[in-house]
Amino acid sequence: MADQREPEGLSPEELEAETAEALPERAAMSTLSPAGLDPTAGAAEAVGDAVSGTDGAATDTPEGTVGTVGGAGNAIGDLVDGLGDTSLLDLDVNLDGDLDAAAPINAGVAANANVALPIDAAVSANTLSPGAESLASADQDSALSQNIDADAIANSTQDSSIEQGEQAEDPPPPEDTGPATGNSSLLDLDANVDLGLDLAAPIDAAVAANANIAAPIDAAVSANTLSPDSTSIASANQDSVIIQNIEGSAQADADQTSSIEQGEETGS
Numbered sequence: 001m002a003d004q005r006e007p008e009g010l011s012p013e014e015l016e017a018e019t020a021e022a023l024p025e026r027a028a029m030s031t032l033s034p035a036g037l038d039p040t041a042g043a044a045e046a047v048g049d050a051v052s053g054t055d056g057a058a059t060d061t062p063e064g065t066v067g068t069v070g071g072a073g074n075a076i077g078d079l080v081d082g083l084g085d086t087s088l089l090d091l092d093v094n095l096d097g098d099l100d101a102a103a104p105i106n107a108g109v110a111a112n113a114n115v116a117l118p119i120d121a122a123v124s125a126n127t128l129s130p131g132a133e134s135l136a137s138a139d140q141d142s143a144l145s146q147n148i149d150a151d152a153i154a155n156s157t158q159d160s161s162i163e164q165g166e167q168a169e170d171p172p173p174p175e176d177t178g179p180a181t182g183n184s185s186l187l188d189l190d191a192n193v194d195l196g197l198d199l200a201a202p203i204d205a206a207v208a209a210n211a212n213i214a215a216p217i218d219a220a221v222s223a224n225t226l227s228p229d230s231t232s233i234a235s236a237n238q239d240s241v242i243i244q245n246i247e248g249s250a251q252a253d254a255d256q257t258s259s260i261e262q263g264e265e266t267g268s
Contacts, residue, residue, distance in 0.1 A: 090188045097195040100164040105203045106256075108156035112248065113211040114146040122220040124234040126227035134232040138220065142240040146212050149247040156206040156254040163261045164198040198262040206252035212244035 124136035222234035 092190045094192045095195075096193065097197075099197050099199070100262075101199040102160075102162045102164065103199075103201040103203065104158065104160045104162075106156050106158035106205070106254075107203075108154035108206040108252070108254070110152040110154035110207070110250070110252070111209040111211070112148050112150045112152045112246075112250075113209070114148055114213065114244065116144045116146060116214040116216075116242065118142040118144070118216045118238075118240060120216075120218045120236055120238045122234045122236040124220075124222040124232045125225065126223070126230040126232050127225040129227045130229055132227055132230045134222070134224075134230070136220065136222065136234040138218075138236040140216075140218065140236070140238040140240075142216060142238070142242075144214055144240065145243040146214070147243075147245040147247070148210055148212065150210075151248045152208040152210050152250040154206040154208040154252040156204050156252075158202065158204045158254075158256045158258075160202045160257070161259045162200050162202070164200065164263075200258075200260045200262065202256060202258045202260075204254045204256035206254035208250040208252035210246050210248055210250045212246060214242045214244060216240040216242070 118140060120138050120140035122136040122138035124134040126132045126134045216238060218236045218238035220234040220236035222232040224230050224232045
């Protein structure tokens with residue numbers, strides 16, 4: 001009876017020769033684009049090329065990767081062709097501003113005034129003068145009599161007629177531009193701003209005044225500078241008699257009549 005021997009296993013050299021190629025990683029498989037792969041044989045070839053490119057075993061660019069990039073480039077080209085003449089931003093701003101301003105100014109001023117300023121001053125000084133004497137005396141006697149017998153009258157009369165506004169015509173009908181050409185924008189912004197301001201400020205003023213002003217001023221200054229045993233005397237005596245009288249009236253009249261029409265009239 002022949003000996004039945006159990007089949008011997010493969011040697012390490014045989015096992016190394018029979019080793020299959022590792023499966024691609026999940027991340028590499030998820031990045032493959034179906035557009036760049038052949039449905040049958042091309043799929044296996046693209047997977048093998050992607051794995052070999054990931055492991056760094058091959059130095060040439062995988063054919064499947066080239067197909068994927070080409071498909072993406074075609075998709076971008078189709079998107080650009082689809083946009084055509086489309087612009088990213090279409091901005092149209094129309095600003096219309098109207099300003100009407102009127103400020104008639106009328107003023108009247110009347111005044112009667114008497115002003116008296118008697119000034120008296122005395123200055124005495126010793127400088128580098130030992131044992132010296134300096135004396136300054138200023139005596140002033142003033143009698144001021146001021147009288148106003150007059151009327152200060154200011155009349156300011158203003159008559160103003162102001163008409164502000166514009167007559168706006170009816171806007172023309174929109175023009176028929178024909179069928180749409182297909183041009184469009186991703187963001188189409190059309191803003192119309194219309195500002196109208198009517199300003200009127202008639203100003204009328206009248207001032208009337210009667211005044212008597214008297215300001216007697218008296219001053220005396222005495223000083224010794226580096227002068228031992230010296231005497232400096234300054235004396236300013238002032239006697240003033242001031243009589244002021246106003247006989248008259250101060251009258252200011254300001255009459256103003258204004259007719260202001262503001263607004264816009266729209267055509268029928």
